Amino acid sequence: MMYAQVVAINTEKPRWTSTCRDCGKCEKACPQHIEIRSEFRKVRRDLEGPGMLLLSGITRPLVNRIHSKS
Ligand code: SF4
DSSP: OHHHIIIIISSSSOOOGGGOOOOOHHHHHOTTOOOHHHHHHHHHHHHOOHHHHHHHHHHHHHHHHHHHHO
16 A cells, blocks of 8 residues: 555556556666566566555545645
C-alpha cells in the first residue's frame, strides 16, 4: 500500500511502472548501468497486480477529495 501511495495515490498523475514503453532510454542514460526495464518487470509482477490497481483506483479519488478540502 505504501508503494501505491508513492506512485499513484499521493501524486498528481499515477506513475505505475506498467506505463513504461520499454524504450530503454533510461538505461542508456543511467550512469550505474541499472537494468531498469528488468527491475520494472519485477515491480510490475510483485506490486502492480489487478487488486492493487483496483484499490488505488478507489482510494485515489478519496485522497484527492480530502486534499482539495484542506
Ligand atoms: S524504458 Fe525507461 S525511458 Fe523508456 S519509457 Fe520506460 S522508464 Fe521511460
